[in-house]
Amino acid sequence: MGALLSTVRAAPANNLQRADGSLSLVDGETKFTFDYATSAADSKNWIGIYHASGGGPEDEVMVSPSLKWGYAPESKGRVTVDASGLDAGKYKAFFLEKDGYKWLANPIEITIAGTSKASFLTDTYTTHNARKGDKFEAKLGGLLSPESVESKFAKASGPGWVKVSDTGVVSGTPDGDKAAEVTIEASGSDGSKAKLQITIPVRKAGSPLVEELSVLSYNLWHGGTQVNDYHRKQIRYFASTNPDIITLQEVSGGHAVRLAEALGWNVYQSDAAGIITRYPIAEVYDDFSRSSSVRVLLDGEKSQVIVRTAHLGYDPYGPYDFCFDHMTVDQVLKREAQSGRTPQILDIVSKIKSQLANSDKVPVILSGDFNAPSHLDYTEAASGLHCGVKDVPWPTSVEPTNAGLVDSYREIHKDPAADPAITWSPIFLDNNGRPEPLDRIDFIYHKGLKTLKSFIEVVGKPKPQPNHADNEWTSDHKSVKTIFRVPSGPRGDEI
Numbered sequence: 001m002g003a004l005l006s007t008v009r010a011a012p013a014n015n016l017q018r019a020d021g022s023l024s025l026v027d028g029e030t031k032f033t034f035d036y037a038t039s040a041a042d043s044k045n046w047i048g049i050y051h052a053s054g055g056g057p058e059d060e061v062m063v064s065p066s067l068k069w070g071y072a073p074e075s076k077g078r079v080t081v082d083a084s085g086l087d088a089g090k091y092k093a094f095f096l097e098k099d100g101y102k103w104l105a106n107p108i109e110i111t112i113a114g115t116s117k118a119s120f121l122t123d124t125y126t127t128h129n130a131r132k133g134d135k136f137e138a139k140l141g142g143l144l145s146p147e148s149v150e151s152k153f154a155k156a157s158g159p160g161w162v163k164v165s166d167t168g169v170v171s172g173t174p175d176g177d178k179a180a181e182v183t184i185e186a187s188g189s190d191g192s193k194a195k196l197q198i199t200i201p202v203r204k205a206g207s208p209l210v211e212e213l214s215v216l217s218y219n220l221w222h223g224g225t226q227v228n229d230y231h232r233k234q235i236r237y238f239a240s241t242n243p244d245i246i247t248l249q250e251v252s253g254g255h256a257v258r259l260a261e262a263l264g265w266n267v268y269q270s271d272a273a274g275i276i277t278r279y280p281i282a283e284v285y286d287d288f289s290r291s292s293s294v295r296v297l298l299d300g301e302k303s304q305v306i307v308r309t310a311h312l313g314y315d316p317y318g319p320y321d322f323c324f325d326h327m328t329v330d331q332v333l334k335r336e337a338q339s340g341r342t343p344q345i346l347d348i349v350s351k352i353k354s355q356l357a358n359s360d361k362v363p364v365i366l367s368g369d370f371n372a373p374s375h376l377d378y379t380e381a382a383s384g385l386h387c388g389v390k391d392v393p394w395p396t397s398v399e400p401t402n403a404g405l406v407d408s409y410r411e412i413h414k415d416p417a418a419d420p421a422i423t424w425s426p427i428f429l430d431n432n433g434r435p436e437p438l439d440r441i442d443f444i445y446h447k448g449l450k451t452l453k454s455f456i457e458v459v460g461k462p463k464p465q466p467n468h469a470d471n472e473w474t475s476d477h478k479s480v481k482t483i484f485r486v487p488s489g490p491r492g493d494e495i
Contacts, residue, residue, distance in 0.1 A: 021105035023047070023095040032068065032081040036095055036105065041075040044099045049081060052090035052109050054255040055225040057101040059271060063253035064225040067091070086112060117192035119145040121232050121262065122239035124197045127170070128278040132177045132205040139264030141168025143196060143235065144186055151186040156195060158182030170198070177204040208486070209299035210279070212452065216243035216481045217309065217367040217444050223255035224474035233474050235262055237459055241481060245296060247309035247444075248274040249369045268294045273309045273368060288351060289344040291368070303486060305449075306355050310348060310368035312396060313340030318372055319437035323387040332392070341372055342395040349403045356404055356447055363448030363487070366405055369477065372396040373439040376410045381417040387437065397443070405445035408482040409454040416440075421456045423478040427465045442480045449484040456480055 021038035034047055048066035050056035055064040070081040072095065081093075089112060095105040121143050130136040144151055155164040159180050161172040170182065180200040187193050203209055216238075224230030238246065238259070248256050249272075256274025260267030266281045267274065272290040275281075282304065285293040293308035316335045321327040327335075336342045348366070355364050373386075374397035383390040397407065413419040423442040430436060444454070457479045460472040468476075 021095060023093060023105040023108055025093070025108060025110055026078065032083045032093065032110065033078065034072070034081070034093065034095075035078050036072050037076040038072075038095070038104045039075065040097065040104060041073065042098050043071070043073040045072050045104060046070065046096055046099065047072050047079060047081055048094050048096060049083070049086075050092050050094065050253075051225075051231075052092045053231050053258045054223045054253045056092050056094055056107065056253055057096065057103075058253050060101050060103060061252070062101055064222050083112070117190070118151045118186045118188035118194040120186070120194050120196045121145055121235040122196070124199070125239050126199045126201065126242050128244070129201045129203055129209050130174050130180070131203040131207070131209055132174045134209075135171070135173050136200065137169060137171040138200070139169050140184065140196070140198065142262040142264055144168070144194070145232070151188045151194075154185050154187070156183040156185040162200070170200070174200075174202045177202050208303060210244070210303060210486055213245070213298065213305065213449070213484045213486050214241075214243040214481060215307070215365060215367065215444055215484065216241065216246045216457075216479055217249075217369075217442055218246060218479040219249040219311070219369045219442065219475055219477040220251060220255055221475040221477065222250055223253050223258075225253075226468065226476075227471055227474040228469050230474045231258070231262070233459075233472055234259060237474075238263065240459075241457060243481060244279065245275065245277045245305075245307055245365075247307065247367045248276065249309070249311035268292060272311050275307055275309055277307075286351075289347040290340075291344075291348050293352075295362070298486060305363050305365060305486070306352075307365045307367070308348070308352065310344070310366070310370065312344050312368070312370050312372070314371045315339060318392075318394070319386070319439055320431075322389045323437045324431075324434060329389075329392055333395070336372065336395055339371070341370065345370075345396045345399045349399050353403070359404075359448030361448075363446060363484075364405070365449070366400060366445040367443060367480075369442050370396045371441055373441060374407060374410065374443070375401075376407060377416040377420065377440055379416055381415075382420065385417070385420050386439070400445050405447050406451070408444045408446055408451045408484070409440070409456070409480055411451045412454045421480075423456060423480060425476050426458050426462045426473065426478050427468050427471070427476050429464045442477055444480055444482045446482075446484065449486065452483045452485055454480070454482040 024035050026033040049068040068081050072079045091110050092107050094107045127138040152166040153168040161175050163172050182198045184196045251274040256269035260276040265276045265278050267276045270287045270292040273292045277296050280297045281294045282297045283295040291310035295306050318332050321332045372394050375394050378392040380390045421440045422438040428436050462471040462473040
């Protein structure tokens with residue numbers, strides 16, 4: 001492990017009230033050595049080390065276990081936390097109260113220098129669309145591995161109109177409508193080099209910038225932190241499946257922001273969910289009922305879409321009630337209300353009613369992890385897949401459908417017996433000696449778009465829990481992706 005660099009800065013405060021303590025790194029040490037101070041001394045106060053890319057208690061609640069930690073019991077003192085075994089890269093240190101997660105000081109970011117060579121997180125990448133005669137820009141510097149040495153970027157090959165800045169910004173004005181194939185080279189200060197092959201799709205002059213829109217809904221599973229090397233694996237997956245908008249669940253700890261920064265995308269994140277998009281976010285709507293929403297400009301004000309993503313309550317879980325406790329439909333529906341899901345979906349559908357009414361001008365997408373199956377899947381023919389249960393009016397699917405939203409996956413794949421499209425779970429297969437009920441609980445609904453294709457996705461063959469740590473797939477859910485055709489949209493004054 002390399003020596004610690006002296007570059008340290010306070011982490012963002014996230015608009016939360018913090019204690020007036022302090023935390024600082026002692027330069028020149030090969031371990032994490034900190035000076036700290038607090039007016040609330042306690043024998044169980046502690047300093048925890050987390051990846052800067054996510055997993056820390058950004059909102060003063062546990063997201064994932066610390067990588068390294070040590071007690072800091074005095075009102076003022078110095079403590080060393082053994083950093084052996086940690087790779088080169090960026091980390092964040094939190095000074096926390098009484099074996100809990102309340103901040104005693106603003107966290108600080110630390111960089112461990114190492115011998116890592118310049119390396120991109122993916123070998124190939126496709127950018128958002130460009131258009132002949134229009135200015136284009138994409139920020140790709142974040143695709144360089146966080147563990148890599150300081151690097152500068154340059155264009156190694158590609159058409160003349162494409163420029164690449166030394167910070168990894170690709171820009172220019174297309175002079176034709178042929179896709180641009182560009183090789184970007186990163187040169188490290190240690191002399192190492194890495195190459196990234198990118199494709200810039202180019203539209204004809206005057207044509208819509210986005211005619212086909214790819215939307216992905218993905219539960220990250222504690223940000224992905226349950227799997228080794230999750231950041232690189234997530235970026236590789238996104239590069240391979242090439243969505244335009246990704247709706248994310250389980251993002252606490254800044255994971256939506258982390259992914260957006262790596263991809264050079266736009267982002268909105270709440271406690272419940274996050275949305276990242278390669279196209280601009282024009283407006284952020286109110287968060288409510290564990291859901292978040294933005295308006296995305298696909299082609300300026302001419303073509304737009306409203307995207308809301310939700311992560312509904314998870315306990316009690318209806319399939320367990322049916323399969324393990326043999327409850328009746330009426331009993332399960334009462335417990336759906338107890339879980340919070342029924343009031344949440346009723347609130348969501350009610351509050352987006354005006355947007356749905358305007359969806360012929362600005363289409364609406366509602367996606368996410370609903371933590372409940374669909375009434376479209378609980379048919380007599382498919383009852384053998386659901387512990388013999390059929391005809392369940394799951395409120396989380398009935399209410400969106402009654403409001404005019406369309407389940408994009410089931411719109412294309414109409415037979416749930418032939419194509420159950422299980423999203424829960426690729427790794428949880430055993431529940432205390434009982435087979436885990438397998439269901440489709442992740443959805444992309446829409447109104448105002450045309451569904452072209454829809455997929456359930458997983459990378460590789462994930463090993464079941466508890467042998468999941470080295471899976472290429474970083475989630476306990478499968479993802480759902482839908483490709484839509486986008487109609488010509490309104491002007492901004494019609495919204």
